Structures are given as structure tokens and as C-alpha cells.
Amino acid sequence: MNRSLRPVAALSLVAAVAVGVAMMQPEATAQAPVTAPQAAPLVSGLPDFTQLVERVGPAVVNIEAGIKPRRTSMQRQQMPYGDEMPEIFRRFFGPGMPGMPGPNGPRAPGGRGGMSMGTGFIISADGYVLTNHHVVEGSDDVKVKLSDRREFDAKVVGSDPESDVALLKIDAAALPYLRTGDSSLLKPGQWVVAIGSPFGLDHSVTAGIVSAVQRSNPYAGQQYVPFIQTDVAINRGNSGGPLLNTKGEVVGINSQIFSNSGGYMGVSFAIPIDTAMNSVQQLKSTGKVSRGQIGVAIENVDDDAVRGFKLPDARGALVRDVQSGSAGEKAGLRPGDVIRTLDGTAINDAGDLPMKIGAMAPGTRVKLGVFRDGRTVEVPVTLAERSDLAAIAAPDSRPKPATASPSSNPLGIVGQDLDADQRRQLGLKAGEGVAIARIEGLAARGAGLRPGDVVLQVGRDPVDSAAALDRQLRDVKQGETVMLLVRRGQSTQFIAVTPRADGDSDQG
DSSP states (O other): OOOOSSBOOOOOOOOOOOOOOOOOOTTOOTTSOOOOOOOOOSOOSOOOOHHHHHHHGGGEEEEEEEEOSOOOHHHHSOOSSGGGOSSEEEESSSSOOTTSOOTTSOBOTTTOOEEEEEEEEEOSTTOEEEEOHHHHTTEEEEEEEOTTSOEEEEEEEEEETTTTEEEEEESOOSOOBOOBOOGGGOOTTOEEEEEEOGGGOTTEEEEEEEEEEEEOOTTSSOTTOOEEEEOOOOOTTOTTOEEEOTTSOEEEEEEEEEESSSSOOSOEEEEEHHHHHHHHHHHHHHSSOOOEEOOEEEEEOOHHHHHHHTOSSSOSEEEEEEOTTSHHHHHTOOTTOEEEEETTEEOOSTTHHHHHHHTSOTTOEEEEEEEETTEEEEEEEEOEEOOOOOOOSOTTOSOOOOOOOOOOSTTOEEEEOOOHHHHHHHTOOTTOOEEEEEEOOHHHHHTTOOTTOEEEEETTEEOOSHHHHHHHHHTOOTTOOEEEEEEETTEEEEEEEEEOTTSOEEEO
8 A cells, every 4th residue: 555644535424314205285275284395304325434443543553562561540639439439430441340350351360571562653754653651551561563473573652641642663664554533523422433452343433423522520540531422332452542533634543431341331431532632742842741620629519509699690600718928829710619610611510611611722811601609700820739638637637536615506516616736737828717526517528527527617617716616606506507628637618508497407
């Protein structure tokens, strides 16, 4: 085959659409019923992908990576819901899950290493290859096998676990390569095609439709990726392969599946090519990817928060913690703020914000629309470079329950003042927070509060003593939801509690 220095040719697939026409019989009279015109079918026929596969197939490659013995990133990473996950969000290749075979084919137990086998695709004629980070993570050596059976040793130019993208380079020229499309134009219902090596079966082709776009998922480990969800059949070995539109353009990198069994269950996820290529440009120039960060911990707005903060609706990202010294703190963001827009674009839930902020470079100046104290204010923020949020407190540093006076507030919470040493151990500022010594309200306990928790705020108002806690809770009326900002170990969250008519308290 003659390989020229050009991208794989774009294809167009045309499907004929039949239009139904209602006919009137000549003998019809004025009294005869009139047949209503039939609606034109919106879909007719199925596409034929043979030409597409013939054109783009030579640019899809197999990848083998020798993996060093190591602790896998899944072992290092603390998943947000642990064993309580309703389903397991799985990478097809990469860190194994309990009860699963090793990442890319057999891997010895205890992290003793093995062989990773995945898919990739060529993105330039001079030998740059794109695949998943988890395919080559921790590898000693990486080999790339072309469709014509030539094999090359590959250099890992750079790899980014946050977007699950790795850039490789092989020493070759005049290679066939794939043209990138615009993943922002994808819509649910469009046809897409995947090419890869499931279970080591070279150049297998599967097709389906886009199920959804802009998907975020806490199980994925990539909070900065607005995943493309498809129903394309994807299994172990497809990881790192291209997701193509009907023009033969790459619109995504097949990365993960949502599965109880570890096999394909009709829900597959791909990294948008726009997100991947942003990482590629940085990996080429610096070998790493830098992302902007506000420095706030956020959560979704639920019905309790809507009542407790008197919000107009449940849209936005609720700020539950602000990192000391962060861009958010410098901009004046505070726990209890609800971020509803970013540069005028709506933030519908907490998952939207990291994806949008993470796509921006450090130093970018943005404007946040923040709902605060019953009105929306505009908060300008200059993004800092992303770093992990500092640990706020050690899990075992909670104050020990102490004897205290009976509760004098409707929630039945007995406060305990903190001294300077306790605040220092908890990572709190001077005059910040009051510990819970005892809970007398049965339903307040049912809302998730525990002795040893530290209450930082009642609603948006900070508390610094047991007396202040009682004052701010004293006038809470029955049926009125109150939001308590609570620190427990390294976690800070809002907990909603609603006093009941009998004077006890209940979860809102």
C-alpha cells in the first residue's frame, strides 16, 4: 500500500431516506374520510462501515508494555464509595480490581508485574502514537506493532493519569495516521465506530451510537474528563483505541467501561479527542500536563441544601471547603457559596466545574457567578496550578467526647469548646469551630452527626464556641432545615438537620 504524508482520507456515508406520500383515490367524494399524510421516517437503513475501516485501519496499532512490579494506582487511590459502589467503573486495561484478572492480560498477584496489551493509533506521519495512560503505566518497555506486522520500540514522551492519555513516539516515517475530528460536535444518537484488539483479537471493529456526552463519574478517577458515553461493544484490549465518526475522524479514545462483571454490559466511555489533544500538546512541549485550579472542595446541591440555603433551584456546585492560600480563598470564596456559572456558562452540578476549570491553564482569569445570601454575585478568580488539596486533619485527631451541660438548642447538640492545641491538631484557625460532645436529639444523630465531629458553620455563619452554637441554633423552627458544615477527619461536608414538631430533630 502506498502511504503518503497525509491523514487518512475522510469518508462520508450517505443513507437514503424514504418519504411516504399519502394518495387520494380519484373516486373519493366529499363525504369519504380523508387519509392524513404520513410522516416521513426520520431514520431509514443502516450505514456500511467497510470503506471507513479499510481507510483508517492501517493507522490503528497494537501496544505491548512490560510492567514493573508495583502498587497499582487503584491500590493507591482511595475510591469514593469503596465496596458500596452500585456498579464498578472499570478500565479495561490497567489496574486490576479485587476478583478481577490482572490489567492487560495475566498479572501476578501482589503487584509483581506482567504484560499490558492495549490499542493505540498514529496521529502523525513521523510516528507519534496516542493511547491510554493506564496501558503503559509503570512500564519497563513499550512495543508498537503496526497493521503490516512491523514492530517498533516506543518511547513514552509523556503520560497524564488525570486524563488517562499517553503519548508515544516510534522511529518511523511516512506512516498512515488518523485525522482528528471535533468531539464537541457529537450528539446522542450519532453513529460511532471503535477499532481495537479485545482479548488480543487484532483489529476488531464494533459500532454503535453515542449515548450521552459530557459525562462525569466519581468512580472514574478522571474528574477532568467530560466522557463520551456510547453503546459500542468495548472489552479488555480495546483500551487506547480510536472512537471514530462516520467521516473516519477520531472523536475519542476508548478508555473505560461501567460493569458489574468486568466485561462489556452496554455502557462504554471514551475520552473526547479535544481533551486528549490538549494533553498531547503539553506532553510534547513539557512532558507533563498542567491544569488550573480554584482550590475548593465542592458537592452537588440537593433538596436539603435548596431548603437550608434558600436557593432558587438545585443547579450549581456547593462549596464545602476552601483550601488555605488557594486561588479561591484569595478571591473570597467561602463554604456555603454555590457556584452557578463559569464565564457565563451554566454549572448544572458539581461534576461540571472541575472539567471546565481543569481544561484551563494556570493563570487564566475567570468569572464565577456565585449565589450567596439570597443573591448572585460575580467573583473574579485567577486560577492557580493544580495540586492535591492538603490534608486538613488526621482521621484520629477528633476531640474526645467530654462531659458537658445539657443541650440548649432544638437540635439536641451539646457543644464543647476547643483550645489552641486542639485547633492546631485539627488544622483549624484560631477561633474556628466547636466540637460536638454529645447528641441528645435522636434524629440529629440519625442525620449522621457524631460526638467528636467539629461544627464549623451554621448555614453560612461561622461558630467558635458552644455558646455561639446554641445562639445560632436557638431560633431554628420546627420543619426548618438547617445546614451544618462539619469537619470529620480529612472530610468537610454540609449535613442537613430539621427539627421535628416534638422538639427532637430529624434529617432534612
